Amino acid sequence: MTSVAIGIFDGVHRGHQEILAEAAKHGAVTVLTFHPHPTSIFAPERTPSALVNLEDRIALLKEHGAKDVVVLPFTREFASKSPDEFIQEVLIEELGATHVTVGANFTFGHKAAGNVEYLKNHAHGFGVSAVKLEENRGSAISSSRIRTLIVDGDVERANELLSRPFYLRGPVVHGEKRGRTIGYPTANIGLAENATIPADGVYAGWLTVGDHRWQAAISIGTNPTFPGVRGRQVEAYAIDQLDLDLYDQEAKLEFGYRLRDTLKFDGLEPLLVQMKEDCLQAKRLTSID
DSSP: OEEEEESOOTTOOHHHHHHHHHHHTTSEEEEEEEESOTHHHHOGGGOOOBSSOHHHHHHHHHHTTEEEEEEEEOOHHHHTOOHHHIIIIIIIIITOOSEEEEETTOEESGGGOEEHHHHHHTOSSOEEEEEOOOEETTEEOOHHHHHHHHHTTOHHHHHHHHTSOEEEEEEEEOOOOHHHHTTOOOEEEOOOTTBOOOOSEEEEEEEEETTEEEEEEEEEEOOTTSOSOOOOEEEEEETTOOSOOOTTSEEEEEEEEEEEOOOOOSSHHHHHHHHHHHHHHHHHHHTTO
16 A cells, blocks of 8 residues: 655645645555755746755655655656656556545646646546645645745744744854854854745744754844944854854754844943843743753
């Protein structure tokens, strides 16, 4: 019995988890997903930023019940397949599907000519389940909705829809090293170009490197208090940790709560007062997790 769940599954949010749960009722789950995002082929300028990278997407899918994950390269040639070719060549011949589970808005084949009804009417030897899009506060849960919440800085709502803290992953890179001179050494995170980055501001969350996970105060922005040329940066202070050497190691930065907007202070002293308060608040908020 091969139960196939189909989708891009960016973020593996609560709606995606419902599809996986339904698929698991019909046998061992094989997830069929695609990379890169289809939009990147036909309208690169409109390609959405990613909620997770491909490696993490696969890991999250397995965490939520997938036994196997098949990643098909999304190319113009693949997109030109008719709905019947997709059913026969991919679902039947390649995957041996005995049941297929999709979201209710699923489309497939050349110019999205196939939909759920088409799949049901042309299924050869397999059953089909269509999962209604899960709603939260009156609106459907979707990757695009979560992406908008994160870009707006509303990480708490995004986390509610993801069922976990939103996170960024990347190497710890060298920054201006100003933080260590004022008692708050930060890890600057190098990010992929297509990463979804929260709005500028200060957040409470967690910094993980290797086997260590610390409570953290996270800053995103350009640090307007100090003059000079500085691009937008994502940096985290592991609370109460002063002698960490994390350079060139991969870091995972989880966002739990938004504390405040980025502010410009009249010098170092008022900045230090606010940073102390930020760390106390971050420590208080993240200590319960």
